[in-house]
Amino acid sequence: MDSFSLRCLIGVVLSLAIAARAHKRRSLDLSGAIAGFLVMSIHFAASYRYGAMLLAFFFSSSKLTKVGQEKKRSIDEDFKEGGQRNWIQVLANSGLAAILSIVTSAMTNGQDKCLDANESKVVTALVGGIIGHYACCNGDTWSSELGVLSNAQPRLITTLKPVKKGTNGGVTLQGLVAAAAAGFVIGITYVMVGLLTTKCDADVTWRQLLVVPLALAAGLCGSLIDSFLGATLQFSGYCSLRKKVVSRRLPTVTKISGIDILDNNAVNAVSVFLTTVLTSFACLHIF
Template sequence: MTNETKRRIEHIVPVIFVFLLKYLNTWQALLFALAGILYGLFLSKIFVKGSFREHEMERCFSFGKLIYGVMVFALILLFHKKMYIVAGAWAIMSLGDGCSNLFGKTYGKKKLPWNPEKSWIGFIAFVFFGGLGAAILMWWVNLSPLQTPLPWHYLLITAFLTSFITAGVESLPLKIDDNITVPLAAGLFLYAATIVNWKHLSHAHNIFTAFSVNVAFGLLAYYVKTVNKSGLISGVVLGTIIYLCLGPGGFLILFTFFLLGSWSSRYKYTWKASHGVAQENKGKRSSKHVIAKGGVGLVMAVMALLTNTPEIYRAAFVAAFATATFDTISSELGQIYGKRPILITTMQPVPVGTDGAISVEGTILGILSAAFIGAEAYVLHVINLQSILIVIIASFVGTTVESILGATIERRKWISNEVVNFINISTGTIVSLFFAKICLS
């Protein structure tokens, strides 16, 4: 048995513990997940020898195995009142992702056109085994007297639809660990299914206008070489959905973020390149940048359309792009105008471009850019006046968390920059949701 096969089996086997969720209360389930985290840190290398990759042996633990337990813990913490969501997301992470790798590595000759590292057979295996496992385990956990009974056909349809969408997310060429993206996407979609009102689809904006506007701007961006082909396609899809959900106001927020980000990345590019801090490919955006920076905002736009509390998710949508703008501006312009960059964890001076470095000038410019996004959203009637402060606070918190991660684990190459960006924007969005629910409900 190969080391990678051992790793996949170890990834799948824990799904049997999902059956216990029917009998555990929240604290018991959290303690159980904590045991999984400790297993990933200390015991996996003892019980499943040969399942560690070379770079994992050097740091004595596997980030993927550790994050598996962390995500189960997070799912329980977030959805403990609807434990069947935990069961479904866990099943999709374990069975869907695990079987996708097993079948894909063995039989995956026909590759996906958007990701040559993934195969059609792996995609199909993900949807089938993830959907079937999620349906069975959601039904089982929902039998608990602590859960609100749901019809089996609802669970079946939701399970397979979630598995299909999550398989799509997993198949994207992202540098983000599947143990983060898969349970997060599955958990959020399963939760969204409980609060959306499909009748609100009638409020969506004109699809022809949405698509035409985005194709026009996308081709222009491609012509001036600010995006490549994958960035063009993913950007058009992202922008079209946002336009459908929030109209021209939401699209202009996205456009402003893209404009500021592209401009700041190219601003004094020669100087940045000479100092080794310039963005790759002359600042040209690809699909990984579009998804890492815009994926969370896309989800918030959809929720703003389909839920009965659009003002909360509109604020979160704006906060997502304000956080992304704050991060880009403070980094790209802070490298140029920052007089004394310091490491956020030690407050000691560091060279320009150091992961986790901040400067007074960069931070001020970041705050101003986030405030500009918030003010623009207010003028465009996307959010109210009160939400501007929420947007600024959320973007500051998110970017601060990103700097801490950059100074600690990103510097050690434990996670990629795309993961840090995703966590940064997710943090800002979550903070905005917290304050918006308090202030806007």
């Protein structure tokens, strides 16, 4: 069995087990479990590193979602017990990376390649995009899940004025540090798994270590982009009836910030796309 076929087999078996477990533990609903199985299988078939980054994002985010649930219930208008995700949220957080994984694998005939612009600028840009994608997703999730638990009052990223917790675009120092840490986790996952599974020339291998600070920066940058979009293109208002910040205009809601153009899923998708593109360009200059 060649390496590509082996990755496909391992990907299918592992993805099925993880998706079933996530559905049982209510991290994913049925549609999310099916979508998760498909995108996870694609990631592992293309590269163990892509699959590992997806799992680092999924497991860490799922754990953090369950931290401080009582406090989050009082703040989040769309709070779900266990943070259960559906197929839309799964694809918003992994769909683009799955497409990039397929294209990269097709261009390399199923071979797992290191970041090396001297060998292929296109492949390097695509792999960099996958790294940026998960650094952004992880950064945004860690920032949201841990930032909301901060004792500090958030400030709107566009004006730095204090706002209520739960306001789209509100940031805290704790949330920003969490975003950077989340990007670091993605970077170190890529490097460590790559050292174990991917063979490259010695000088190319050592250069892969630069992925760690790059992913850290992408996690922070992605969170900042997400916050800026949330503060400007996503409506936030305080509902006097529910006593919490909401994202819908109602007679009982007083506007805090933003205009009603994007919802939360759209904000996430746009920020992921922009961070993916920026990281791709950065990789062309670094590697």
